[in-house]
Amino acid sequence: MKSFRPTVLSFFAVAAVLCAPPARAADSSADEIVKRSLESFYYAGNDMRARVSMKLINVQGKAREREMTMLRLNLGKSGDQRYYIYFHAPADVKGTSFLVWKYPGKESDRWIYVPALKLVKRIAADDKRSSFVGSDFTYEDVSGRNVEDETHTVMRKEDLGGRPTYVVESKPKTVIDYSRRLSWIDSERWLPLKEEYFDARNEPLRTFTADKVEQIGKYWTATVRSMKNLQSGHRSEVVFRETEFDVGIKQDIFTERYLRDAPAQWVR
């Protein structure tokens, strides 16, 4: 018996070592984890409506605020999406609205409506890394990126704030403002709970956190989110209120007609 225990222990030890890489692979591949995370974060439901408050806070603590209604529709399995964003405040931009037709494989189409001129203008869309309305979020942070834009590696599994997560490292395939990011992805709800972006010198650049996660209907969603620029000290906090999924938003809402004339059923 005495000689047996070490054998058994060593068997388990060997098995543990041998099985370690397959065990990790069996959990989920990195691409699969990121794909599920993008689906949970950007594609939940067939459609979504939310009233969104955004605070842009500079390093002195001075805040600017944006109040928006956001509508989203998924177009079947293609991954194509439509976004509609209407600004309620501040007063100077009230009534301004954005329309985005997003395609996974190519640049989005984007329009802005300027209410004072009753002007609809198509905007050059090659700016997914540009700031969304002056915030620390980029257009891509708002409407999502493609799994294939980055290469992904699972670094480890780790608890974060009491939630089990995969820590995934993602490196963009083309040179953009960040060289890599680390994501803490909830391994049960698939939402990213935290992301750290690093610049070309591998210095921390921005940090995303999902500060509050709630279940709304069938879907887990981050209702409070923030993005902090660690180099400038500027940060942006977003609160999603009145979030609803599968409410039956029709595709024709996402056209010039409603860009000019906000759909009262949804924008309130």
Add this chain to the structure above:
Amino acid sequence: MSKGDRAARNSFLAGPLAAFMLASAPAATAAEGVAWNGFVQSHVAARTSGEHCPDGTECDFPSAELRGQLETEGKNTAGNAGFLGRFDLLRDFTLDDTRFVTRELYGDLRSEKLAARLGRQVITWGMGDLLFINDTFPKDQVALFTGQPQQYLKLGSDALKLNAYPGPNLELVIAGFRPDNTPTSRRFVLADPLPVGLPRRAEEPGSDPNELEISGRVSGYLANWELAGYVSRTHYRSPAWRVTGSEIVGTYPRLNTAGASLTGPIGAGVVSVEAGYYDSPQDRDGHDPSVENSQFRGLVGYSRQTWEDATLGLQLYGEWMRDYVAYRETLPAGFPVKDRLRKVATIRFTQFFAHQTVTFNLFAFVGLSEKDRYVIPSLRYAFSDNLWAEIGANLFGGKRSGMFGSLQDNSNVYLTVRYAF
């Protein structure tokens, strides 16, 4: 146009408007309530040229004003009725005048497939950036030349606008005449080939139903490209001056237009194409020098992001005069000669800084035919969500015979400060 005419025309719209507002207002105020917003703004443009101001011209400060705007808006819960009003109270120090201006005031009724808007409303059509082909609605060139915020570049039309959405978007606009706000010698130093000393009078089209302006647009998508077709039965909005005996009379000749536009993505940018035909029914053979000859107009534009938070836009624009020989034969001595094809290029560069609190913008018209230019640089800083200030300039230059070059004694710098609430 006499005061009586104006009152008659206003009453033409006032009756239906009142009924329309009554129809849309009670429901509108019921559930959603009425929102009030507004701003106070100071705007001063100071001329940079040392050229002497002629007597009676306040050209040293073509614009110096304090303005308050109140905006009210409401709609009912169902969203099928609403209204909007924008009113300015303006102290104009240049003309020593205080004015109340109804910028917009309209009521809306809408259903799933139809919408109607009646009242004073701004309408913007077409693809051009500060260049207009199929948008024949009233504009304010004085606001442009003195650096007013962009919302003042268009004037409201007193109109009934009907929309139907059977698939494509059909829009029909029936409007009373409203002239452009064009530069006059009250604020600007203008080269004037007409005889000096004669009294001037502009006659606006009256309230005769024949003078109503009717414009139509059909627009739709072809995949992610947008196509639109336009027609207008309208008037030129700047006066055609004619010496008649002891006075100079300005009229607004009739104008018919038809055109089309197309916009969509090419490469990493957006391309826009627009063309139109301007038919001058009061001068079909081109022999009346006071009335614009018929012409084709076209533009091609391309804009794209240059780097983060920066956009570059370019446009090429051309006007091709139909009866050029007739024009040359009848052009009176002393008037600058236009090319048959007048070409203008524009460039716009916009860059945001500091989380979009700082905006640098540069717009330039370059007269390729007339060898003149008009450059508008500006820098805006938003102190907070409510308060912003902008400094900028309107710089005219080049040959004085050109449209922009003729304004070169009016180059100015401006400062706008706005507090919005």
